[in-house]
Amino acid sequence: MTATATAPAAAAVTGDRPAHRDPNVLRWLGAYTSSMLGDSVYYLALSWAAVQAGSPAQAGLVMSASAVPRAVLLLGGGVIADRLGPRRVVIGSDAVRCAAVLAVAALLYLTSPGLWPLALLALVFGTVDAVFMPAVGALPARITGKGQLARVQGMRGLAIRFSSVAGAPLGGLGVAMGGAPLAFALAGLLIAVSVPLLISVRIGDRPADQGAATSGTAWNDLKAGLRYIRRHRVLAPLMLAIALGDLGFVGPLNVGLTLLADRRGWGASGMGWILAGFGVGAGAASLLLAVRGRVPRAGLVTGCACAVGSVAIGALAFVPSLAAAVGTALLVGLLAGLSGALCGALLQTQSDPAYLGRVTAVSSLVSLGLTPLSMPFAAAAIGAFGLGPVYAVSAAVCALGGVVVLAVPALRRAELPG
Numbered sequence: 572m573t574a575t576a577t578a579p580a581a582a583a584v585t586g587d588r589p590a591h592r593d594p595n596v597l598r599w600l601g602a603y604t605s606s607m608l609g610d611s612v613y614y615l616a617l618s619w620a621a622v623q624a625g626s627p628a629q630a631g632l633v634m635s636a637s638a639v640p641r642a643v644l645l646l647g648g649g650v651i652a653d654r655l656g657p658r659r660v661v662i663g664s665d666a667v668r669c670a671a672v673l674a675v676a677a678l679l680y681l682t683s684p685g686l687w688p689l690a691l692l693a694l695v696f697g698t699v700d701a702v703f704m705p706a707v708g709a710l711p712a713r714i715t716g717k718g719q720l721a722r723v724q725g726m727r728g729l730a731i732r733f734s735s736v737a738g739a740p741l742g743g744l745g746v747a748m749g750g751a752p753l754a755f756a757l758a759g760l761l762i763a764v765s766v767p768l769l770i771s772v773r774i775g776d777r778p779a780d781q782g783a784a785t786s787g788t789a790w791n792d793l794k795a796g797l798r799y800i801r802r803h804r805v806l807a808p809l810m811l812a813i814a815l816g817d818l819g820f821v822g823p824l825n826v827g828l829t830l831l832a833d834r835r836g837w838g839a840s841g842m843g844w845i846l847a848g849f850g851v852g853a854g855a856a857s858l859l860l861a862v863r864g865r866v867p868r869a870g871l872v873t874g875c876a877c878a879v880g881s882v883a884i885g886a887l888a889f890v891p892s893l894a895a896a897v898g899t900a901l902l903v904g905l906l907a908g909l910s911g912a913l914c915g916a917l918l919q920t921q922s923d924p925a926y927l928g929r930v931t932a933v934s935s936l937v938s939l940g941l942t943p944l945s946m947p948f949a950a951a952a953i954g955a956f957g958l959g960p961v962y963a964v965s966a967a968v969c970a971l972g973g974v975v976v977l978a979v980p981a982l983r984r985a986e987l988p989g
Contacts, residue, residue, distance in 0.1 A: 590719040590726065591861065595773050599714055602768035603707070604730040606665055609761030611738020612745065613672055613696070616754035617689060619746050620679065625686045633689050637697030642936065644701035649932025650792045652706040657713060657928060660706035662769045664699045669762040671695045676755035704939075708931025712924045713774040718988040721916040722864035728857030728912050732850060796929030804981035805870075805921045806930060812972040812982070813914055814937045816877050819969030820907060822949030823884055823962050824849065830953050831888065831896075841893050848897040852904025853911075860912050870985035873913040874976030880906030881973065885966030888958040910973075913987075920988055 590596045614634075621630035652660050675692045678684055711723045745754035800806050832842035859866075866872055883903045890896045914934075922930045952961045976982050 607734035613758035615742030620751035636693035648702035649929035652928030657709035664703035672759035725860030816972030848900035849904035853908030856908030878973030881970035888962035
């Protein structure tokens, strides 16, 4: 099948048929879910194999090896997604990841090569992620009508939650039955399932202004994309709001939560319950968007959810019991999940499809490339000042994201298509 649909197919793709009843969207959702499930199994297999083959410090280096190429190459990945088309890039990315994981599974089954193939695999994953993530963000606009993009964002959020919940036990079962080789093989097969599904997905016509948006050199395309975001009345402040929200959110919900559970004596099981509460809340927010398809006054709701959610984040450090912590985490998940899903939906609907790969690359760099750098600082600050002050500062930073949304009229009044 060619990258451009035929005229009848294009008409079907660009219509406003409900996404949850559209076989084309459901094939994409199946491919995305299978790919994300494979990712979850892969990360568990990688951590297990790295711990078995080296010291804890070496295992940590292997686990973080993918972060550098992903952060460095993300912006270029957005240019590639816009130039080549998101569907082609996603198919190629999944094919490369599948081949790499299966190759390492075979190598580990046949011999004990040490850490080097694991580190190489992590580097490959990070490099491929740099083009995969922008393409994944740009693809929904080519498979459904603009009025369904918010619903697709909710469906995507549900797929992510399902993958994170089901991936860990599935990977653990693979390790228990056949060690790291079987777990890697399982991850590779799950990623492989996505390829034929993606090939069967029909996509709409190439945007009319795609050629003008991707003309000249790749460097010029990148500058054009950044200029497009900077001049956009909604996207520019939205990127700032996303950066502030994630910066205040990542530390408390990662390093901070581990230290909170340890100091309160709740242990690993208590931390698991808190994470489960957060996951339920975030999943409920995605379900709301998937079912309704549209939230009125999306910009205003995003800003309010971010502001109120920041209060719940700050309250986590002061809750008196595990049950209260789980309830607070559920509220954080619901509000953060709602604001995050709406931010994603606004990015999808406010962006010109010709620039969507680059827009997604910038938002991904902010969320996954830069904000994780705050985790070691959060850990050091908690050690020096305690949980309460650090959670309070984090909540204030997160609240600033909501203030940006509410303070910029174009963003506050932004609506999702009906």
